[in-house]
Amino acid sequence: MKNAEIREIPTKELQERLETEVAAYEQTRLTHAISPVADSSKIKAARRNIARIKTELRQRELNK
8 A cells, every 4th residue: 555545534533444464464474374375575564654644644634
């Protein structure tokens, strides 16, 4: 997900998306620990996506 796409999403929906992304990331990490995932770059991409969402939420919080 690109930064421009994240900026267009309303705050409430962005918070819900963050919760689902974190849950999916944790599940992927757990699965990877048991048996290696074929494409481990998805873990890195998920972590960065979570960071982008958190950054946007924090910017919105500071700009109120």
